[in-house]
Amino acid sequence: MGEALHEIAAGTAGENAGRPRGLFPYAPGLTVAVFLVPIAAGLLGTLLPAFGYLPALGGMSLGWAPWQALFGHPGFLSALRLTLTIGLGATALALALATGFCALVYGSTGFRRAEALLAPILASPHSAIAIGLTFLVAPSGWLARLVSPWLTGWANPPDLVSVGDPWGLALALGLLVKEVPYLLLMTLAALNQVPARAQLEVARALGYGRGVAWIKVVLPQVYPQIRLPVYAVLAFSLSVVDVSLILGPGNPPPLAVLAMRWFSDPDVAQYFPAAAAASLLLALVAASIMLWRLAELGLAAIGRAWIARGGRGLSAEPGLRLAALAVGVLMALGTLSMLSMALWSLAAAWRFPAVLPSAWTLANWRHALERVWWPASTTLLVGLAATAVSLLLALACLENEARSGAHPGSRALWLLYTPLLVPQIGFLFGAQVLLLRLGLDGTFLAVVWSHVLFVLPYVFLSLADPWRALDPRYARTAACLGASPAKVLLRVKLPMLLRPLLIAAAVGFAVSVGQYLPTLFAGAGRLSTLTTVAVTLAAGADRRVIGVYVFLQSLLPLVLYGLALLLPAAIYANRRGLARSE
């Protein structure tokens, strides 16, 4: 029997012992290739021209000229300052507000329902909310109209600074409206991993105020799990283009818009300072994340000392209440933004200071419909394709994980977050040159790929937790009943995970609908989506028409989200074990 003992090598008896595992082992590698290779190539294609090397345009040697042009540009320092204050300020404020809100509201009856309330704002593209905000907060906007002239005495709109203000406050507001709900959602997900309720009860029994107990006990456990999302928000706020175009100042604009402007300048010599600006942005994002990490460490030390002092923090409640109130105001602004655009799409005329349109019409829709059809169907097709590809890759990775028993570490998570941490403008230009070389620019394929970069991380993150949480004994039971791995996947895992699958798909689709720069660069303008058209129109076209686009922009993802919620409930109406909502 001795020889028998050594015949079975350690670790070969997974779910799938003794069988070639098909294509699944290649899934992680393929996923990384889909992601990282083009990003790396794109970064190279941005960094080289930043130092003057782009032979196609006659830049044959390395040098500092692009940087000199960048630093010498009028308003460069203001643009730099603006970029940093907006990026760091909006992120810090978003985190503070989300934390304050959770601290105060966690455990109350409405808290769980917050997720459903957040859905419309989360599903709406950034640009849609931003466009709505421009109308909402303008001196002639909806908010002013609601209180004019009876309260303000304004017969004509006042000449006040608002959207496009030189400090970027409107831009910061636009970012907050979207990022606070996102961080709230991430916090909610993280809270599932922490026995927060019991711990809070203990802390409060020790005399700690509700909010402070949350901050001292729960936050330190939750923060490590939302760290990457926070970094993603930071990178996004530093480098976003579409929201900056709509809400930000123009003279000077943030660096990302400056880079974008130069990239699309007919004078090709501007590619070089554009690449330098994009590279600088890359460095700024990296430096900001490091700075943030340092601040985390510093705050953690201070926090530990604070906790050790044992203050019950009952006096902190008003501050938290203010944060919660601010979150409420932000949600209201987001909702009103979308509502105002929906109203505009039905307005025949709506002038200051009328609170509602003075005449209603369906003509906007009738006129726009034939032109909206093409970008709307492109949006739908690209979104569905990118979501399907992302879902397949994510499923393949997760299935491979289950079959091989490999548990990805935090490094894999960083890898997944790469597209969300690298500024889009930093690699999309370089990637466009690559696409051009391959003759793929302006193709459906290219646009789908560019969307997958940003859809996949969200799909994966959204799917991974429920997937990993599925009791592995279901799969083992099925296998022992004679089901092949494929049958286990198709007949057991997928149907049981239908709900999270569809939610992940809805999340992915919403991300795809919102993409502006990737569509612009990869689509070479040939493929335009609701978002690219809406952002283009936002430069000043008929608000009634913009209303149609913005409404559809928000509607498509919301419809999918609704389907994701309703479909499993309908399919499993007679299956109590699955019909309950998560």
Added chain:
Amino acid sequence: MSGLLRLAGVEIALAGRVLVPMLDLVVEGGEVVTIMGPSGVGKSTLLAFICGTVDPAFSARGRIYVGETEVSRLPPERRRLGILFQDDLLFPHLSVGENLAFGLPSAIRGKRQRARRIEATLAGAGLAGFAPRDPATLSGGQRARIALLRTLLAEPQAVLLDEPFGKLDAALREEFRRFVFGLIAARGLPALLVTHDGADAEAAGGRVLRLDG
């Protein structure tokens, strides 16, 4: 007589620590061998290894025979080993009948013939007419019985029982033990039971092996 289940030189270790040392065991048809020991000692891991579903984090070696066939290198679905866990693990998206159909070999063809077979199985267990029901609407005892029926419908050559009585209350446990051991004996299947409850071992009536880690 369906034959026997044989383990030859089975050894399981985790991170260098041996959990199950050099186990050689033959279980005859109709016999239920009980493995007892404190939790964390590797009892369930041993069953998973026999099934072919052990987590690769464990290093496990040894040979497993079902009847005359060595199954150690076969994927789990071809080992013809039924397993029953503490939880019934009925698939929540399938009806009772569909759960049973999942276990029923595809060699039995024809929609009507399969339905008849499932209905007969249910009736034999006192669950006639339960096929269209949602498993979530059944009592714990009913679900446990259906889980066993599902396992047996797959026509296993041996049965592995991973604390299948652990979650049932005392009265139900007694009844379900009789149900399980009765069916196993009737089919003459070799069975391996993992438990930490002495009463289970007693009811099984076979040899008892102790794992002490």
Added chain:
Amino acid sequence: MKRPALLALSLLLGLLASPARAAAAESWDDILAKARGETVYWNAWAGDEKTNAFIAWVGQEVHRRFALTLRHVPLSDTAQAVTRVVAEKAAGRDLDGSVDLIWINGPNFLAMKEQHLLYGPFTQLLPNIRLVDTAHKPSTVVDFTVPTGGMESPWRMAQIVLVYDGARLGDVPRSIPAFLTWARRHPGRFAHASVRNFLGATFLKQALYELTPDPSLLQQPASDANFGAVTAPLWTWYDELRPLLWREGKAFPESGPATRQLLDDGEIDMMMSFNPAEAAAAINAGLLPETVRTFVLARGTIGNTSFVAIPYNSPHKEGAMVIANFLLEPLAQAHAEDIRQMGNFTVLDLAKLAPEERKLFADLPASPALPTTEELGTMLLEPHPSWMSRIVAEWEKRYTR
């Protein structure tokens, strides 16, 4: 990107496929036949929905009549299309470009012409080109002082006008110097578009025309030697005006339509437009109050022409030409001029049209906001593009903080 040899090869291919030898021998019937079934990508600024609607209408018409598919590639800046062709040339895509037709003029035209990125001359092949009023509308053949040389085909006229809300405003400035006194009376009630937008830059050019001692210099390229002296009075004037603008001249609407929105919202009382029919069309569309009126400056205003051009690497040149020719049809021009549609003055000489074609124009609806040709007065020719780029750069240097 790292292979100069490949680049050289592609440049060579580029030269082989490049301009100067348009297929002169082709007859219009050949072109029509070849164009059938083609899909033409028209890259056009899309910031104005009425123009977008017109382009969509053109698409329907050419599809019906010539079995052509027209796709509007919406741009927020025409330069995007130029960039694209530049990038394609750099990548050696000389036969299969992604742009078939560009709405273009001025600096972008000059840039493309100088870099040999255009196909042509081709306009001589278009049957309708003879209907164009080159005598009274010289900007149809001289684009920002640059002769078009048949490399671009005109499709609509533009001329600076000022648009104001008569319900709120009793007095209007009739000259550039008068702007200052007007603005002091109405601080914050006028906005020009961002200077990076052609409309904002054109406002400064218009001011320069009236303020500089010798406007004829503007027809030559600007030079380091004369730029400072020629534009000095402009900056003196603008320094005074700027704090009196909307938002104290610290923020600017990004485009013409954005400025129009401000007028409609009541945030300003007066704006500049490059389209004499814009106010009438906008009123008709409910985009401006009925009380809005149009006027021009007493000493005349700058006018120019919008063109379409075909990139050298367009794979659908025939289809592009069919569209360029369709844009010049009296039917299309009358449709464009209709204030219920786009509302843009025609490039055609009505005298050259048949009576029933003239009637198309005569039957167009009138509007009190629509200026007559006499009211429009003298059309001043665009300065050389170099003035614009230098003024924009100088403005950014002076006013970007």
